[in-house]
Amino acid sequence: MCGGQLEIVTCSHVGHVFRKSTPYTFPGGTSKIVNHNNARLADVWLDEWKDFYYAINPVAKNVDKGDTSPRKNLRKDLQCKSFRWYLENIYPESQMPLDYYSLGEIRNVQNDHCLDTYGRKSGENVAMSLCHGLGGNQVFAYTKRKQIMADDNCLDAADARGNIKLIRCHGMGGNQMWNYNQEEKTIIHVNTGLCLTKANPDKDATLPLLKECDGRRSQKWLLQSNFKWQASNYE
Numbered sequence: 001m002c003g004g005q006l007e008i009v010t011c012s013h014v015g016h017v018f019r020k021s022t023p024y025t026f027p028g029g030t031s032k033i034v035n036h037n038n039a040r041l042a043d044v045w046l047d048e049w050k051d052f053y054y055a056i057n058p059v060a061k062n063v064d065k066g067d068t069s070p071r072k073n074l075r076k077d078l079q080c081k082s083f084r085w086y087l088e089n090i091y092p093e094s095q096m097p098l099d100y101y102s103l104g105e106i107r108n109v110q111n112d113h114c115l116d117t118y119g120r121k122s123g124e125n126v127a128m129s130l131c132h133g134l135g136g137n138q139v140f141a142y143t144k145r146k147q148i149m150a151d152d153n154c155l156d157a158a159d160a161r162g163n164i165k166l167i168r169c170h171g172m173g174g175n176q177m178w179n180y181n182q183e184e185k186t187i188i189h190v191n192t193g194l195c196l197t198k199a200n201p202d203k204d205a206t207l208p209l210l211k212e213c214d215g216r217r218s219q220k221w222l223l224q225s226n227f228k229w230q231a232s233n234y235e
Contacts, residue, residue: 001045001075001080001081001082001083001085001086002075002078002079002080002081003078003080032063035057035059035060035063036063036064036065036066038053038057038060039060039061039063039065040065040066040068040071042054042060043065043068044068044071044072044075045075045083046083047082047083047084048083048084049083049084049087051103052103055103055104055135055139055224056135056136056139057135057136058133058134058135059134099143099144100141100142100143100144101142101143101144101180101223102141102142102180102223102224103139103140103141103142103224104135104139104140104223104224105131105133105138105139105140105224106138106140106142106148106187106221106222106223107131107221107222108128108198108218108220108221108222109185109217109218109220109221109222110198110217110218110220111198112130112131113128113129113130113131113198114128114129114130114131114132114138115127115128115138115140115208116128116129116137116138117137117138117150117151117153117166118137119137120166121153121166122153122166122167122168123165123166123167124165124166125163125164125165125166125207126150126155126164126165126166126207126208127206127207127208128198128199128206128207128208129206137150142178142180142223145171145173145177146173146177146178146179146190147169147171147176147177147178148178148187149169150166152168152169153166153167153168153169154166154167154168154169154170154176155176155178156175156176157175157189157191157192157210158175160189160192160194160210161210163207163209164196164207164208164209164210173190174191175189175191177189177190177191178190178196180221180223184215184220185220185221185222186213186219186220186221187221188213189210192210193213194210194211194212194213195210195211195212195213195214195219196208196209196210196219196221197209197210197211197216197218197219198218198219200218
């Protein structure tokens with residue numbers, strides 16, 4: 001962003017000598033220091049994408065960052081480019097979409113349960129759990145490509161009667177294409193025309209399903225979409 005470059009030197013060797021104990025203190029604990037440093041980094045360098053970081057780590061949003069104006073002035077004096085420029089030109093293979101419709105929890109209207117990855121890997125089922133508002137595994141992005149993303153995985157429904165999987169995003173639509181109807185609050189799987197539905201209590205209630213769209217409350221979902229840099233409207 002500021003004119004430097006990163007190089008991958010495949011034959012290089014790097015060593016790190018560790019002390020037996022750290023000579024530094026961490027007032028308030030290491031997590032407080034890490035959140036403080038990361039919040040400063042996000043505030044200075046990530047532009048509007050700092051909201052993405054805060055959505056994943058809400059604790060950092062309320063950390064006292066201190067005065068970041070000297071660092072912002074340095075960035076200005078060095079004529080550094082924007083973070084969007086970085087994503088478009090330097091790291092285009094990043095799984096971070098440039099345009100979101102929403103980012104955060106996907107909450108079912110019927111009760112206080114949200115989609116949740118439980119930290120599962122590609123090929124495993126997406127699930128649901130009580131909404132906790134702490135980000136993490138309950139952060140999903142609904143993108144302009146009509147994907148519902150969690151990190152680099154997307155919701156994928158290859159079988160209308162099967163479970164909904166987390167599959168690595170491929171950006172080609174198909175089984176990973178979803179349409180959110182903002183008025184009806186329904187999430188429709190484009191390939192099948194079926195609605196994302198919270199499972200019945202007498203079945204495995206932790207797993208969402210695809211069902212015929214009939215307006216039931218278990219098919220209504222609330223998506224967080226209050227980011228100033230989001231795509232302008234649902235299409």
